[in-house]
Amino acid sequence: MEEQLRQIWANVLCLAPDEIGAEDNLFELGGDSVKAILIIAQAAEHQLYLDIQTLYANATVGTLAKAVRQTAGNGPPMDGDKGEPASDDDLLQRVRRRMEGLGVPQSRVLQAAKLRDDQVDFITMTAQGRLGASSTFIYQVRGPDVEEKLQRAIAALTAKHPMLRSTFVDVDDTLYQVLLADARPTLLVRCGGIKEYAREASARVLAAGDQTAFYALVDDGGTLFFALSILHSFFDGFSRTLVERDLVAALASPGAFAAQPEGLWYGDLARRLDAALDDGDAEAFWQRYLAGSQLETETIYAGAPPPRRRFDRALYATVAAGVVQGRQTHLATAIATAWALALMQRSGARDVAFTMLTLGRLYPYDGIDRLVGLLVKDRPFRLHVRDRAATIESVLLGVQHDLVAAGEYEHGPRFPGKPRLQSYVNVKVGGSAMGAADVAGLTLTPRRDLEHWESESHYAVYLEMKPLAGANRFEMRYHSSLLDGAQAATLLRRFVALLNRIGSAPSAAT
Structure with a gap:
C-alpha cells in the first residue's frame, strides 16, 4: 500500500517515486489543497478511500499507509455512480x-x-x-x-x-x-x-x-x-x-x-448533499465556533454593515510563488494566518474573524476532482492567539487544522445570528494555471490580466490572491469611505511583511 500511495503522490506532485521518502511531508514536497483533492481522487480509483482530515493528519506516505490500512474496506459515502434515483x-x-x-x-x-x-x-x-x-x-x-x-x-x-x-x-x-x-x-x-x-x-x-x-x-x-x-x-x-x-x-x-x-x-x-448533510448540526457548529468572539474586531465601521456597493479603490502587491515552500502547511494556511495577524496589529485585538473562500471540494464524492459546478464556499474564519509567545509554526498548524476540521460544516448557515464580517479573503489556489497552447493551428493564450471579477459588497475590504508565473499577486479592494488610503496601504504592507516572515522565520513568536 505504501508503494501505491507513493506512486499516486508522484503522479500528482510531478515527482519520481524515489524522490518521495516515507517520512517526507506532503506540503514540504509542494502539496496544497488542490493536490490533496487529486490525491484522494486517485487513491479512490485504486479502492484506497480516505478523507481530507486523514490526509492532513497523516501527511507522509508512511503514516498515511498505516491510517488507510486501519480503514480498509470502507467506501466513499457518496458515490457519483450510485445512490438515489436521478430525479423524483x-x-x-x-x-x-x-x-x-x-x-x-x-x-x-x-x-x-x-x-x-x-x-x-x-x-x-x-x-x-x-x-x-x-x-x-x-x-x-x-x-x-x-x-x-x-x-x-x-x-x-x-x-x-x-x-x-x-x-x-x-x-x-x-x-x-x-x-x-x-x-x-x-x-x-x-x-x-x-x-x-x-x-x-x-x-x-x-x-x-x-x-x-x-x-x-x-x-x-x-x-x-x-x-x-x-x-x-x-x-x-x-x-x-x-x-x-x-x-x-x-x-x-x-x-x-x-x-x-x-x-x-x-x-x-446537490441532491446527495441535501440528503446527507444536516443544516442543524452545521448551525450549531458555527454558533460554537464563533461563541465569545467579537465579529467587529477589525474596527473599520461600527454597528450595522453599510449597504452593498462597489469597491472604489484597490492596491496591489506581489510575493514570490515559493514564499512558504518547504513548510508543513500550504499557502492558503499561511495567507489566512498572515491576514489575521495583520488585522490584530491594526486593531490591537488577539481574537479576529473574517470571511474566507474555500475550494469546497472536501466531500467524499467519487469524481469530485472532475466535477464542474459551484463548489467553492465562504466560511467564517476565526483566529484567537492566547499566547503571545506562541511560534508562527504552531499557529500555522492550528490554522491548518481549523480549515480542514470545519470543512464538513461549510455547507451550513455561515453567520447564524451574527452580523456580517468586515473583510473577505479569496485565495485562488486551484484556479487556472493554463499557459499559451498551440493546438489545431491556433495559439490560445489565457488573458487573465483582462479579467476582473467584480461585485457589489457590504465588506469593507476584499483581499484576493491570483497565482502568476513565479509569483503570487495580491489585490486588495476597499471602500475609501470606510478606510482611507494610508490605512489601507499600511494594512496591505503589514500583511505582506507577515507573509514573508511566515516563510522565512516560522519559529519566531507571533
Missing part, C-alpha cells in the same frame, strides 16, 4: 411542465435538482442585473479558421459537460437546476472592446429557462479574443481548469474527445 418523478414532471410553458419541450428536460443556497444567491443577482452574477474568461487567439474551429469545440464541450447545458426554473416558489438533453451553443462574433464585452456579460440578466453559458469571438482592434461567460451558480475557478483542459483536447482531436464519456452533473451531488 413527481418533481421532474412538474419541472417539465414549467419548462414547456417557457418554450422548452418536455423531452429535452432530463433531470432536476433543488438549487443550493449559494447557487440561489447568484440567481438573485442575475435577476437584478447585478455585477458578478456571471464570470467571463478571456483568451487571445491567433490562427486560421478561428471561428469554425471554436464553434466545433464549444459544441463538443457542451455535449460532454452537463453544467454547460443546464438552466434554472422556479416551481412553487422553489428554484431548481435543470439538465437539458442537448443545447445549441452559438459563437457570437462581434467587433468592439473585450473589456466592454466582459462588463456586459458580468451583469447579464437571465430568467428561468434561459441558457446560462455564452461564447463570443471578439475582434478588438484587429486582435481576436475568445470569451466564455457562464452564470456563477453553475461554475467556479476549479471548474474553469477542467473546461480549459477539455477545450484544448476538443480542438486537438475532435474525434477522440467525442469518444470520451460524459461528465458528472452537479445536480446529482
Whole structure:
C-alpha cells in the first residue's frame, strides 16, 4: 500500500517515486489543497478511500499507509455512480411542465435538482442585473479558421459537460437546476472592446429557462479574443481548469474527445448533499465556533454593515510563488494566518474573524476532482492567539487544522445570528494555471490580466490572491469611505511583511 500511495503522490506532485521518502511531508514536497483533492481522487480509483482530515493528519506516505490500512474496506459515502434515483418523478414532471410553458419541450428536460443556497444567491443577482452574477474568461487567439474551429469545440464541450447545458426554473416558489438533453451553443462574433464585452456579460440578466453559458469571438482592434461567460451558480475557478483542459483536447482531436464519456452533473451531488448533510448540526457548529468572539474586531465601521456597493479603490502587491515552500502547511494556511495577524496589529485585538473562500471540494464524492459546478464556499474564519509567545509554526498548524476540521460544516448557515464580517479573503489556489497552447493551428493564450471579477459588497475590504508565473499577486479592494488610503496601504504592507516572515522565520513568536 505504501508503494501505491507513493506512486499516486508522484503522479500528482510531478515527482519520481524515489524522490518521495516515507517520512517526507506532503506540503514540504509542494502539496496544497488542490493536490490533496487529486490525491484522494486517485487513491479512490485504486479502492484506497480516505478523507481530507486523514490526509492532513497523516501527511507522509508512511503514516498515511498505516491510517488507510486501519480503514480498509470502507467506501466513499457518496458515490457519483450510485445512490438515489436521478430525479423524483413527481418533481421532474412538474419541472417539465414549467419548462414547456417557457418554450422548452418536455423531452429535452432530463433531470432536476433543488438549487443550493449559494447557487440561489447568484440567481438573485442575475435577476437584478447585478455585477458578478456571471464570470467571463478571456483568451487571445491567433490562427486560421478561428471561428469554425471554436464553434466545433464549444459544441463538443457542451455535449460532454452537463453544467454547460443546464438552466434554472422556479416551481412553487422553489428554484431548481435543470439538465437539458442537448443545447445549441452559438459563437457570437462581434467587433468592439473585450473589456466592454466582459462588463456586459458580468451583469447579464437571465430568467428561468434561459441558457446560462455564452461564447463570443471578439475582434478588438484587429486582435481576436475568445470569451466564455457562464452564470456563477453553475461554475467556479476549479471548474474553469477542467473546461480549459477539455477545450484544448476538443480542438486537438475532435474525434477522440467525442469518444470520451460524459461528465458528472452537479445536480446529482446537490441532491446527495441535501440528503446527507444536516443544516442543524452545521448551525450549531458555527454558533460554537464563533461563541465569545467579537465579529467587529477589525474596527473599520461600527454597528450595522453599510449597504452593498462597489469597491472604489484597490492596491496591489506581489510575493514570490515559493514564499512558504518547504513548510508543513500550504499557502492558503499561511495567507489566512498572515491576514489575521495583520488585522490584530491594526486593531490591537488577539481574537479576529473574517470571511474566507474555500475550494469546497472536501466531500467524499467519487469524481469530485472532475466535477464542474459551484463548489467553492465562504466560511467564517476565526483566529484567537492566547499566547503571545506562541511560534508562527504552531499557529500555522492550528490554522491548518481549523480549515480542514470545519470543512464538513461549510455547507451550513455561515453567520447564524451574527452580523456580517468586515473583510473577505479569496485565495485562488486551484484556479487556472493554463499557459499559451498551440493546438489545431491556433495559439490560445489565457488573458487573465483582462479579467476582473467584480461585485457589489457590504465588506469593507476584499483581499484576493491570483497565482502568476513565479509569483503570487495580491489585490486588495476597499471602500475609501470606510478606510482611507494610508490605512489601507499600511494594512496591505503589514500583511505582506507577515507573509514573508511566515516563510522565512516560522519559529519566531507571533
